[in-house]
Amino acid sequence: MKRLILTVIAILAMAFVHAQRFEIKGIVKDSTNQELLQSATVFLESKTDSTLISYSITDENGFFKLVGNTAVKEFNFFTSFTGYKEYNKIITFENGTIIDLGTINLSSDVEFLEGIVVNARKAPVTVKQDTLEFNAKSFNTKADANLEDVIKELPGVEIDKDGKITVNGKEVTKILVNGKEFFGDDPQVALKNLPKEIIDKIQVTESKTEEQKANGEAGDANASEINITIDEDKNRGWFSRLTAGAGTDDRYSMSGIVNYFKDSFRVSVLGSSNNINSPGFSFDEIYDAMGNSAYSISRNSNGSFGINGISFGGSGGITSSRSAGLSLANDWDEKVELTGSYFYGNNDTETQTNNRTITFLPDREFTTTSSSRGRSMGDSHRINTRVEVKLDTLTTISIEPSYNQSSNISLSNRISNTQDDTGQEIDIETSNNSNSDNYTAGANLYFSRRFKKKGNSISLFTTINVNDSESINDFFSERVISDNGVIDETEIQNQIINQESKGTNFSITPTWRKSLSDDYRLNISYRVSANKQEQSRNVFDRDMVTGEATIFNDALSNDFETDNTQQRPSVGLSYNKDKTRWEITAGLLYQTLNTDNVALDSSFDRSFSNPYIRAYLSKQFG
Numbered sequence: 036m037k038r039l040i041l042t043v044i045a046i047l048a049m050a051f052v053h054a055q056r057f058e059i060k061g062i063v064k065d066s067t068n069q070e071l072l073q074s075a076t077v078f079l080e081s082k083t084d085s086t087l088i089s090y091s092i093t094d095e096n097g098f099f100k101l102v103g104n105t106a107v108k109e110f111n112f113f114t115s116f117t118g119y120k121e122y123n124k125i126i127t128f129e130n131g132t133i134i135d136l137g138t139i140n141l142s143s144d145v146e147f148l149e150g151i152v153v154n155a156r157k158a159p160v161t162v163k164q165d166t167l168e169f170n171a172k173s174f175n176t177k178a179d180a181n182l183e184d185v186i187k188e189l190p191g192v193e194i195d196k197d198g199k200i201t202v203n204g205k206e207v208t209k210i211l212v213n214g215k216e217f218f219g220d221d222p223q224v225a226l227k228n229l230p231k232e233i234i235d236k237i238q239v240t241e242s243k244t245e246e247q248k249a250n251g252e253a254g255d256a257n258a259s260e261i262n263i264t265i266d267e268d269k270n271r272g273w274f275s276r277l278t279a280g281a282g283t284d285d286r287y288s289m290s291g292i293v294n295y296f297k298d299s300f301r302v303s304v305l306g307s308s309n310n311i312n313s314p315g316f317s318f319d320e321i322y323d324a325m326g327n328s329a330y331s332i333s334r335n336s337n338g339s340f341g342i343n344g345i346s347f348g349g350s351g352g353i354t355s356s357r358s359a360g361l362s363l364a365n366d367w368d369e370k371v372e373l374t375g376s377y378f379y380g381n382n383d384t385e386t387q388t389n390n391r392t393i394t395f396l397p398d399r400e401f402t403t404t405s406s407s408r409g410r411s412m413g414d415s416h417r418i419n420t421r422v423e424v425k426l427d428t429l430t431t432i433s434i435e436p437s438y439n440q441s442s443n444i445s446l447s448n449r450i451s452n453t454q455d456d457t458g459q460e461i462d463i464e465t466s467n468n469s470n471s472d473n474y475t476a477g478a479n480l481y482f483s484r485r486f487k488k489k490g491n492s493i494s495l496f497t498t499i500n501v502n503d504s505e506s507i508n509d510f511f512s513e514r515v516i517s518d519n520g521v522i523d524e525t526e527i528q529n530q531i532i533n534q535e536s537k538g539t540n541f542s543i544t545p546t547w548r549k550s551l552s553d554d555y556r557l558n559i560s561y562r563v564s565a566n567k568q569e570q571s572r573n574v575f576d577r578d579m580v581t582g583e584a585t586i587f588n589d590a591l592s593n594d595f596e597t598d599n600t601q602q603r604p605s606v607g608l609s610y611n612k613d614k615t616r617w618e619i620t621a622g623l624l625y626q627t628l629n630t631d632n633v634a635l636d637s638s639f640d641r642s643f644s645n646p647y648i649r650a651y652l653s654k655q656f657g
Contacts, residue, residue: 057079083109086107120141169236200222288307301364305360371422376417379416386408403453413444476500478499494548530575603622
């Protein structure tokens with residue numbers, strides 16, 4: 036064993052000795068007018084096997100610097116820029132040498148060739164206006180890598196323990212496949228299921244609303260979205276990924292995805308099942324399925340999470356999860372685009388805990404022994420659809436209906452005994468059995484009509500959402516205080532708790548945009564919204580004789596109805612040129628709020644009218 040350890044240390048030492056630090060720098064210019072080329076791609080490859088060693092892009096001064104450590108002694112150096120011929124050079128140097136390539140002049144690649152196919156090398160990263168594009172095949176990953184494995188290797192990209200993706204500090208709000216949604220707007224499904232073999236490019240752009248896309252406007256500078264382009268030769272036919280594993284104590288895990296792509300038509304089917312405490316689906320999928328009924332949320336460092344007291348994944352018990360989904364997309368005559376998805380999730384979690392605790396105080400000590408058992412089961416269904424119709428080159432209509440439903444059952448029981456050295460004891464027994472059903476349905480409607488002059492348009496955005504949540508809790512608690520075996524006090528809480536929450540949200544926003552010049556734009560809009568909520572909580576105490584829950588508890592019950600309406604006219608001026616963007620908007624907010632407490636027969640009515648101003652400034656440096 037000692038000889039093995041020494042051998043490993045020797046191998047690591049040799050690798051460290053042979054690894055050499057390199058630093059290469061220079062400036063990239065246009066050979067014609069000596070213009071500095073910003074965002075030109077520079078990268079190093081091993082001369083022997085073309086392995087990618089390092090890469091970067093030039094800054095606003097055309098400057099670049101490649102640094103790192105490698106055992107490779109000979110490199111192929113490349114630099115490229117859209118519209119220019121690629122530059123390459125063989126570099127050999129010793130450890131620690133700094134090489135200054137000086138000024139590299141790229142010549143224009145404007146040629147008109149007929150009947151000739153030119154095969155060009157793909158740079159690992161390129162910048163095209165507002166799009167950052169990565170070549171997936173340039174990054175080394177394991178043999179069975181998925182999209183998540185590739186994204187983790189990209190510069191400036193981070194994925195946290197909850198699966199949240201950030202690119203250069205900007206949160207990724209959605210992942211598209213060939214410009215279409217993939218199982219709704221949850222990035223996790225694409226991350227876990229798309230294999231690297233089919234991926235051609237990974238494109239990162241600013242997140243844009245439908246209005247910004249239709250009018251060619253800049254997107255949200257603080258949020259990004261990722262578009263995955265599929266290899267052309269993989270975009271026609273079937274491909275799949277299947278995994279399965281088994282272990283001791285009847286533990287197992289299996290998952291798979293089957294895809295059929297044919298140009299703009301795409302169908303994907305996925306499924307998973309396991310009993311190793313893997314959620315099988317993401318937090319966002321469960322949260323979206325519960326909608327506004329998600330009143331209690333917890334997230335843990337071990338990757339598990341809980342919603343409404345139901346645990347998903349992690350080490351809090353033994354979890355069995357099953358999930359399945361279907362996604363499809365298609366285009367018709369470049370006028371109609373359809374994307375739709377259905378996702379089903381099921382979980383069954385069992386927990387069991389036994390504790391014994393001794394507490395030492397200055398004047399006494401006491402011991403607490405407790406035992407708890409629990410089980411939670413849940414089903415969720417999520418449907419998302421999007422249809423976009425282009426009536427002509429200037430007019431677009433899109434509608435996005437959605438429906439989420441979930442049913443959950445939770446059973447829990449806990450018994451505890453606390454006693455001190457004086458003979459006093461406290462026995463507590465609690466049980467809580469709950470059933471809940473939740474659903475939410477809604478739709479977004481968007482209409483846009485652009486005019487011939489760039490920047491001029493009218494649009495209408497409408498959204499409606501309804502939700503309903505019902506739950507029944509059977510709650511029992513008994514607390515007994517005794518002294519040396521003689522009962523001093525007993526408290527019992529035995530109740531049925533019925534809760535219901537209903538809501539309706541509606542808004543409509545017409546907007547008129549007028550281009551004042553190439554850089555300035557005027558925006559006028561009028562938003563009207565209405566929000567109605569009904570919440571009731573009815574508590575019934577059980578009769579001690581009959582056991583029936585017929586005694587209404589006024590103190591713990593309530594019944595509220597709330598109506599909230601808003602009118603918000605506004606006018607704004609925006610500026611966008613080079614790397615500077617700003618917008619200032621002023622308007623009037625008129626709001627009415629009506630609240631009725633049905634249980635107490637009281638009401639509250641108020642109206643508010645306030646001017647407001649909102650300003651936004653974005654400046655890009657480098």
